[in-house]
Amino acid sequence: MEMCTLEKRGSVFILTLTGLNEHRLNPALLDSIQSALHRVRSESSSSTALITTAHGKFFSNGYDLAWAKTADTNHRLKLMDSKLRSLIADLISLPVPTIAAVTGHASAAGFILALSHDYVLMRKDRGFLYMSELDIGLPIAAWFVAVIRSKIGSPAARREVLLRAAKLTAEKAAELGVVEAVEGGAEETVAAAVRLGEELVGMRWDGHAYGQIRMAVFADLLSAVRCDEEEESLAVKVASRL
Numbered sequence: 001m002e003m004c005t006l007e008k009r010g011s012v013f014i015l016t017l018t019g020l021n022e023h024r025l026n027p028a029l030l031d032s033i034q035s036a037l038h039r040v041r042s043e044s045s046s047s048t049a050l051i052t053t054a055h056g057k058f059f060s061n062g063y064d065l066a067w068a069k070t071a072d073t074n075h076r077l078k079l080m081d082s083k084l085r086s087l088i089a090d091l092i093s094l095p096v097p098t099i100a101a102v103t104g105h106a107s108a109a110g111f112i113l114a115l116s117h118d119y120v121l122m123r124k125d126r127g128f129l130y131m132s133e134l135d136i137g138l139p140i141a142a143w144f145v146a147v148i149r150s151k152i153g154s155p156a157a158r159r160e161v162l163l164r165a166a167k168l169t170a171e172k173a174a175e176l177g178v179v180e181a182v183e184g185g186a187e188e189t190v191a192a193a194v195r196l197g198e199e200l201v202g203m204r205w206d207g208h209a210y211g212q213i214r215m216a217v218f219a220d221l222l223s224a225v226r227c228d229e230e231e232e233s234l235a236v237k238v239a240s241r242l
């Protein structure tokens with residue numbers, strides 16, 4: 001079953017998480033997204049940009065904990081987490097500008113996926129950006145915090161997101177500096193992302209320079225994403241709470 005599509009619209013790629021489901025980040029969906037990123041990398045000979053968006057009322061509702069809850073929970077949790085980390089590292093090294101067009105709820109790992117883009121545009125009327133770990137009693141990985149620290153500048157905003165589990169609407173997220181722009185509905189958000197993408201493509205930057213500079217800007221984040229020291233202990237904690 002196709003879980004995401006990749007289409008070229010003008011000069012930009014649009015990666016869409018398909019289906020009216022929660023787009024939970026299980027290995028199948030993570031693999032599908034990552035192979036789309038590999039296609040963007042291989043086909044981005046000329047200047048291009050990547051927009052990531054989703055169908056339905058969810059951008060992504062986070063890890064697929066139901067999938068993980070089996071006899072082999074620890075292994076499955078670690079598998080999801082290592083696949084997401086690999087995907088985030090690919091986004092940071094991708095030689096093209098990246099834009100998340102958040103057209104629905106983005107929770108926990110889904111929020112991390114959105115934040116890992118260079119720009120986040122969000123629809124005004126529906127959808128929350130929400131780190132739900134506090135509400136569901138789960139610990140958080142240091143690398144998740146590294147993403148949030150790299151992308152959300154204000155300590156007050158980080159407190160709202162992590163220590164208050166705030167459900168941020170687009171307007172609140174813009175006020176806290178979490179998203180760049182608040183658009184209308186889903187279609188307007190994708191259209192605004194395409195306009196921004198075409199504007200960035202118009203700069204005709206060298207993609208490898210763009211990717212290298214982004215990796216330099218987020219060097220600390222990249223090393224946190226690649227470090228799996230705590231994974232085992234966190235997996236045990238998370239598994240015990242499922």
Ligand SMILES: CCCCCCCCCCCCC/C=C/C(=O)SCCNC(=O)CCNC(=O)[C@H](O)C(C)(C)COP(=O)(O)OP(=O)(O)OC[C@H]1O[C@@H](n2cnc3c(N)ncnc32)[C@H](O)[C@@H]1OP(=O)(O)O
Binds near residue numbers: 064106124136
């Ligand atoms: C776990 C991996 C371990 C690996 C090994 C260890 C290493 C790492 C360890 C890390 C530790 C774990 C980290 C965990 C990561 C995860 O991803 S775990 C999974 C997390 N996911 C969740 O917890 C799911 C959270 N989601 C929700 O709670 C809900 O889906 C939601 C987002 C709150 C949406 O709820 P829902 O009821 O479906 O929403 P709606 O019906 O759409 O809206 C509710 C009402 O709000 C109104 N509304 C919606 N948007 C807006 C808006 N923008 N503005 C105003 N109002 C809005 C909407 O109209 C609804 O109102 P009513 O119609 O009046 O009800």
